[in-house]
Amino acid sequence: MLDIVLMGLNHKTAPVTLRECLAFSEDETSAALKVFRESPAIREAMLISTCNRVEVLMATSDTSNAADTVKVFFSEFKSLPVSEFEKSIYIHEGDDAVRHVFRVASSLDSMVVGEPQILGQIKAAYQIATSKKTSGVLLNKLLHRTFFVAKRVRSETGIGDHAVSISYAAVELGRKIFGTFEGKKVLLIGAGEMAELAVEHLIRNRAGDILLANRTFKNGVELAKRFNGQAIRFEEITGFLEHVDIIISSTGSSDYVVTRDQVKGIIRRRRNRPLFFIDIAVPRDIDPEINRLTNSYVYDIDDLKGIIDENIEDRNREAIKGERIVDEAVISFRHWFESLDVIPTIVELRDKMEDIAKGEIKKTLQTLKHLSDDDHEAITRMTNAMINKILHDPTLLLKSNGHHQNKSVYLDVTRKLFKLDE
């Protein structure tokens, strides 16, 4: 009897150094699947490798043997003694394995709950498995259910709703102020990973012109090339405050780069259009007093972090709903899985009947040469109809859900009566 087994390690059980050692590239994944396919213990297999996890999903009738095969393969392929990673490995069977796959794909098991990449990574891993033909009836069904569950969790819970990174949080805030970024001018003061990421998000949200101010004008020009923007001199910032709408600041300056008086003077000239300051620098670049001016909003890095913490809490609350959806899906998968062993029995039964009928028809027709082709066909049709009628009641009985406990008994008897296991 085949069962679904999942084994692997993730960010909760293994440190990053170990995960790095065991990570599989796309080509390596293909090579691994090839080895698994040849192993007698593993019937179906798929390998998921992301920066937070390395997991093998299998269909096997011999869990311990299959697990050993995978461990030995990991050890040989990555030149790492089994003892190095054995403690980090978890092995789930049956419902637990199914639940784990559902949870991973729905991003309930992620380091940042609700992050959207994982589903794509699982899809890619599944694609490799299908192209290497290591996925069969079980994994195909399981993965299709998985994609469905993940989508449901995402659309029915707020698990991915609110930003959990500084730059996304800033963009989300901007949306609450401006509604849309279309035509909104952005000024980036200084440079830095987070600030540049925020600018990229804004560009992706169709922000208008990008201006860049840097103490070293040359660096500004280089950045401007990257963002397809315009570099301005540091001294020109005050003048440009009149025209820009979003200011992202990230310099190493120890004093405020933009002061309250600078902004106060231009608000009237801006005709009160809102100004949004995102201050990512430590120490701060933007005078916090600016937040008190009308239609000006200042968020520094602590404010943004505060928002993110709230959002993470929210996601964790939503994750509880996600777990419920996963639990439901596990139960419904179990139903399918249980009916599965009925179906091959019925199919085998039918195959056997049809083989017998074919043989007998052939034998009979050889002696009845005077029959026309139409007559041949009529006889074939009649035998098929007989098979259908004969198998109708046994099939119904096997498929019916009324006798859960006895199902395996019925299946056993059927297989023995018709010698299906030989």
Added chain:
Amino acid sequence: MEIFNFIVITFYLLSTLGYFAYLFLQKDVYQQTGFYLLVAGFCCHTAAIGFQFIQSGHFPVNNLHEVLSIAGWTVAGVFLVFQYRLHLKILGVYAAPLVSLVMVIAAKFPNAPGQANNILNNLWLVVHVVAVFIGEASFALACGVGLLYLLQEHAIKSKKHGFFFRRLPSLELLDTTGYACILTGFAMLTFGLITGFVYAKAVWGRFWSWDPKEIWSGITWLLYAALLHQRLTVGWRGRRAAIMAIIGFAIILFTFLGVNFLLQGHHGEFTKL
């Protein structure tokens, strides 16, 4: 008539319920339900008013009950139009309860059929009343949008993103919607005042008679004129515009009710108990 009123109020209250469900549960289906319930209530309400018009032979602004009913009807109608045009879904949370409240208060007052009053049969008067009411209904919505703006701005400024931050739209949308409401309200109020002058000239032989309601309406008009002027010249927007919209509506409420109860004048007759 009573049963008609009852149906209308029931629809409005159910709509309010729908919008509150939307506010708390954030499911679009509740908002749609609230909207269609309001449409249903509005249709029944229109039928009721039309029926009354035909039955009594004059425009039903005879007593306080009828005046409030017309006020509720215009707020509902104006809200539906704005909702259809501007898609500010959350505004229903303000409009539906407001309409319900007005209708419930109206129901508290007796609807005694006033004696047929000839001066209520003039086309100018009907236009005057309807235009002024539409204008004031728009200002009522502007006040609601202003309140929402202040809530949302407070959330953003104070950096405490509570209940409302997620549920309210962007400041920009609130601001432009408020502006659209005030612009419509101002146009209708201006039109209403002009038709009022024409009507006064026809009935009393003079455009302006220093009636308290006229004076206060003039003050209201000047206030909104100033607000629009400031917006167009120096860009008064956001917080200040929102506060002005709220103050403006407070003055309207006073003009609408306070003047009738506290001061005398020829408008008072229409709203006596």
